[in-house]
Amino acid sequence: MTPHVLIAGGGVAGLTCALALHAAGFARVTVVEAAPAIRPLGAGLNLMPNAVRELDALGLLDELEADAVRTRELRYYHRSGALISREPRGLRAGYHWPQLSVHRGTLQRVLADAVRRRLGPSAIVTGVRVTGVEQRPDGRPRLSLTHREGATGGRASLEPDVLIGADGIRSAVRAALNPREGEPPWNGMLVWRGVSRMDPGRAGTFMLIAGDDRHKAVVYPMAERPSGDVLVNWALAMPADSIAPAARGDWNRAVPVTDFLHHFEGWEFDGVSVPEVLRAADAAYEYPMVDRDPLPRWSHGRTTLIGDAAHAMYPIGSNGATQSIVDGRALAHAMARHPDRADALAAYEAERRPAMTELQRANRRLGPEVVINLAHQRAPGGFTDIDDVIPPAERREIAARYAATGAFDPETVNAGSPYEVAVNAP
Numbered sequence: 001m002t003p004h005v006l007i008a009g010g011g012v013a014g015l016t017c018a019l020a021l022h023a024a025g026f027a028r029v030t031v032v033e034a035a036p037a038i039r040p041l042g043a044g045l046n047l048m049p050n051a052v053r054e055l056d057a058l059g060l061l062d063e064l065e066a067d068a069v070r071t072r073e074l075r076y077y078h079r080s081g082a083l084i085s086r087e088p089r090g091l092r093a094g095y096h097w098p099q100l101s102v103h104r105g106t107l108q109r110v111l112a113d114a115v116r117r118r119l120g121p122s123a124i125v126t127g128v129r130v131t132g133v134e135q136r137p138d139g140r141p142r143l144s145l146t147h148r149e150g151a152t153g154g155r156a157s158l159e160p161d162v163l164i165g166a167d168g169i170r171s172a173v174r175a176a177l178n179p180r181e182g183e184p185p186w187n188g189m190l191v192w193r194g195v196s197r198m199d200p201g202r203a204g205t206f207m208l209i210a211g212d213d214r215h216k217a218v219v220y221p222m223a224e225r226p227s228g229d230v231l232v233n234w235a236l237a238m239p240a241d242s243i244a245p246a247a248r249g250d251w252n253r254a255v256p257v258t259d260f261l262h263h264f265e266g267w268e269f270d271g272v273s274v275p276e277v278l279r280a281a282d283a284a285y286e287y288p289m290v291d292r293d294p295l296p297r298w299s300h301g302r303t304t305l306i307g308d309a310a311h312a313m314y315p316i317g318s319n320g321a322t323q324s325i326v327d328g329r330a331l332a333h334a335m336a337r338h339p340d341r342a343d344a345l346a347a348y349e350a351e352r353r354p355a356m357t358e359l360q361r362a363n364r365r366l367g368p369e370v371v372i373n374l375a376h377q378r379a380p381g382g383f384t385d386i387d388d389v390i391p392p393a394e395r396r397e398i399a400a401r402y403a404a405t406g407a408f409d410p411e412t413v414n415a416g417s418p419y420e421v422a423v424n425a426p
Helices: 012-023 049-057 061-065 104-119 172-177 274-279 320-337 341-364 367-378 392-405 410-414
Strands: 004-008 028-033 044-047 073-078 083-088 100-103 124-126 128-135 141-147 154-158 162-165 186-198 207-211 216-224 230-239 281-290 303-305
Touching (some): 004 012, 012 049, 028 128, 044 049, 044 104, 044 216, 044 230, 044 320, 049 061, 061 104, 073 367, 083 392, 100 104, 100 216, 104 124, 128 172, 141 162, 162 172, 172 303, 186 274, 216 274, 230 274, 303 341, 320 341, 367 392
Parallel strands (some): 004 028, 028 124
Antiparallel strands (some): 044 100, 073 083, 128 141, 141 154, 186 230, 186 281, 207 216
């Protein structure tokens, strides 16, 4: 009998996993999503070439690129405006695949449309939340589901052959497997994110990350509109002790740009004005910078975790969505190669969990963005020549070490996807 795989969560991780499973020959895949509909929400994200390689293998690259920007250069700046480094990215850095800047909603739409085309319109079920998971003696999961039906909602149970928790940083599947874990830990930083519509001449042609040891700004263009303007993604971070106490600890709430704009007045980097970008924002959202502590185990019988449910990490190094996409492909590959479902999930975890644990820890150490802190610590007033502050060899070593940790160094990526399988329906 064809196994039924249920994926909890219709975000980037869950939808990619559904497509990867279909490509590996699994025909009965259902994605349940708690939201009443999959809508293009959120801000922008960067997809590293290793993730773009996997999306290309799934036949989605052309459609995705139609509404994205190829990231060609990354620049790090000190808050004084002094340039710390500039790095070619994607094809310009020798990769066989580009790095893409794209709106999260665009990526989610492309993935969801592909799931419905390939697996059928009923493959995605919205308005359904996984509220509990039990393990049967044979390792098969028994799910408790809540449906958004009527005023009180409806309840049901289900026993799929495999359960994949792709339901984000506050995953119900993870909580069921780790009932004592509690809330995601907060590092005391607040983050603001948003999208602005800019004149192309003011949007910049590069991705910038700037700041000091307390304040950070990330700005990059991610799509050109038919009207001629450019969508620019931005994210800012600073310690909560600089903000009014009433603003601390809130989750993803809408706030006026004026609440924080004054902290970034005068920030301009090679023609890109952070205040100008902020004033052009459609909206701004605030939330605490949180992640998850690494788990000693992702898989329990025929249940496992992917994406943020498995390894939520600080938004550093463009690795959140990137690694979620790779997770989905890796899991489908393992399931195609191991007929025993529990063995398959164990094989997936054995490959992915050690690397993702190290990446979570690297992001807590600020990953490649540590060069900004080093520059400020060594030359707080700014500098004339960065080579006198952080020698080129040290900068290269920081970037190379981080790329190797996430397996997105050019040599590894250009070797091709390790997750291709011959399609044989299980």
